[in-house]
Amino acid sequence: MWVWFSKLGSPKWFYELSGKWLPWLIAAMVIFMTIGLVWGLLFLPPDYQQGFTSRILIVHVAVAGTSLAFFPLMFVAGTITLVWRMKLADMVAKNAAILGAWFSFITLATGSLWGSVMWGTWWEWTDSRLVSMLFQLFLLLGVISLRSALEDSDTAAKACALLSIVGCINVVIIKYSVEWWNTLHQVSSPVTTDASSPNGPEFWIATLIMIVAVYLFLSVSLILSTRNEILERERRSQWVQDLVLKS
Amino acid sequence: MTEKQTTTSAAFWATLKRDLLIAFKKKNDIVNPFMFFIIVVSLFPIGISPESDRLTEIAAGVIWISVLLASMLSMDNLYRSDFEDGSLEQLLLSPHPLFFLVLAKNISHWLVSGLPVVLVAPLLAYMLALPEEAYGTLILSLLLGTPIMSLLGSIAVALTVGLGSRGLILAVITLPMSVPILIFGTLAVQSTLNSQSPAGYLSLMLVMLSVSVSLAPLASAAALKISVN
Numbered sequence: 040m041w042v043w044f045s046k047l048g049s050p051k052w053f054y055e056l057s058g059k060w061l062p063w064l065i066a067a068m069v070i071f072m073t074i075g076l077v078w079g080l081l082f083l084p085p086d087y088q089q090g091f092t093s094r095i096l097i098v099h100v101a102v103a104g105t106s107l108a109f110f111p112l113m114f115v116a117g118t119i120t121l122v123w124r125m126k127l128a129d130m131v132a133k134n135a136a137i138l139g140a141w142f143s144f145i146t147l148a149t150g151s152l153w154g155s156v157m158w159g160t161w162w163e164w165t166d167s168r169l170v171s172m173l174f175q176l177f178l179l180l181g182v183i184s185l186r187s188a189l190e191d192s193d194t195a196a197k198a199c200a201l202l203s204i205v206g207c208i209n210v211v212i213i214k215y216s217v218e219w220w221n222t223l224h225q226v227s228s229p230v231t232t233d234a235s236s237p238n239g240p241e242f243w244i245a246t247l248i249m250i251v252a253v254y255l256f257l258s259v260s261l262i263l264s265t266r267n268e269i270l271e272r273e274r275r276s277q278w279v280q281d282l283v284l285k286s
Numbered sequence: 287m288t289e290k291q292t293t294t295s296a297a298f299w300a301t302l303k304r305d306l307l308i309a310f311k312k313k314n315d316i317v318n319p320f321m322f323f324i325i326v327v328s329l330f331p332i333g334i335s336p337e338s339d340r341l342t343e344i345a346a347g348v349i350w351i352s353v354l355l356a357s358m359l360s361m362d363n364l365y366r367s368d369f370e371d372g373s374l375e376q377l378l379l380s381p382h383p384l385f386f387l388v389l390a391k392n393i394s395h396w397l398v399s400g401l402p403v404v405l406v407a408p409l410l411a412y413m414l415a416l417p418e419e420a421y422g423t424l425i426l427s428l429l430l431g432t433p434i435m436s437l438l439g440s441i442a443v444a445l446t447v448g449l450g451s452r453g454l455i456l457a458v459i460t461l462p463m464s465v466p467i468l469i470f471g472t473l474a475v476q477s478t479l480n481s482q483s484p485a486g487y488l489s490l491m492l493v494m495l496s497v498s499v500s501l502a503p504l505a506s507a508a509a510l511k512i513s514v515n
Contacts, residue, residue: 121508174462174465177458177461177462178462178463180458181455181458181459181462184455184458184459185445185446185455185459188446188449188455189446189448189449194448194512194513194515197512198445198509198512198513201441201445201505201508201509201512202441202442202445202459204505205441205463205505206463209462209463212466212494213462213463213465213466216465216466216469216470217465217469219469219473220469220473
């Protein structure tokens with residue numbers, strides 16, 4: 040276990056191993072993404088209340104669920120950076136912050152698209168999920184801007200690791216306090232149709248396929264951007280120069 | 287060379303005293319955020335509405351948001367001058383646990399920036415037509431909430447202490463984290479206005495305060511060690 044763990048710290052080892060995984064991951068991603076998108080967006084029967092708008096939810100739910108994974112991921116990566124000084128964890132954390140911000144943004148965008156039809160408004164402060172997703176986006180942007188402000192990469196790695204850990208705890212507190220705030224402020228509840236509607240099983244299967252697809256997309260983009268980061272940071276090392284000469 | 291043995295509590299009090307002394311020598315650093323707070327609060331009635339009904343509704347939120355903004359400004363000089371003159375490095379080299387020294391600095395920061403704001407809050411609450419019965423809750427919520435801001439902000443300041451210009455990045459990092467304080471602080475006042483008991487919100491703020499007193503200085507200390515190489 041520990042041999043495996045310390046091996047993982049070596050960027051070169053990760054680069055080689057992820058190179059072997061990537062084709063499989065990409066293939067699986069393409070398959071799931073195609074099935075999910077084509078079926079979900081083109082063939083799924085309309086919801087009895089929402090009509091065809093419910094198809095947006097297939098994408099929205101998958102992206103939203105995935106975007107909740109970023110802070111825990113950065114928490115783990117940050118702990119590894121601070122405790123074991125593993126460079127690879129920081130490279131993953133750096134790209135996770137950027138990807139996480141994009142995922143949060145897409146969640147908000149698809150959510151408002153759906154909301155603009157179903158609730159008649161693009162933005163609704165009374166929905167606690169919208170509000171806490173917005174603040175998750177702000178926190179992620181804070182981590183990104185801290186990293187771009189700090190020039191020394193070692194300091195930036197540790198500082199962002201610490202901020203990610205604090206941020207992850209904070210996101211949980213924000214989520215619950217915003218929910219509380221809402222139950223007290225909420226006059227009418229616009230969110231009734233998505234969870235309790237008697238949809239057929241195909242709606243949930245399509246969502247499930249899409250969730251797997253988006254998680255695969257997340258892994259592929261994270262691995263690709265981490266590989267990029269490895270090449271950039273290790274550009275002075277022998278194996279990277281060999282690799283460049285070979286290609 | 288003979289080393290004089292000091293206890294950790296002596297170091298704690300020495301740090302606290304030193305920081306308070308410095309604060310009173312440089313009065314600008316205390317007065318400006320305080321003035322900022324009062325000015326921001328007085329802009330709201332001009333910008334929104336002078337009607338007292340409207341003002342009553344927004345009073346708690348206006349005061350709380352202005353407190354958060356003002357604490358951002360005062361936060362900036364928490365570690366900066368110490369970083370620039372090298373005394374921060376001395377602090378890190380001290381044999382005493384950094385936790386208590388950081389805590390002392392945070393307490394002194396709160397005493398000179400948070401406490402004045404709490405004390406002037408009733409006056410501003412009166413100007414914003416907040417009913418009298420809510421004054422007590424407002425003051426209590428501010429008493430519990432402003433130290434949390436000092437403790438949380440301290441982490442962000444410690445992370446950015448080496449940067450040249452960091453006024454804005456401090457706000458970008460800290461303000462989203464202050465959402466729970468803002469929610470419970472304003473809800474406490476709001477519930478008093480609806481003649482309900484604010485005890486639940488205030489005790490939640492007390493919980494947040496005790497958690498941040500015990501954990502935030504740890505994070506600040508770790509952040510200082512990262513920033514000061």
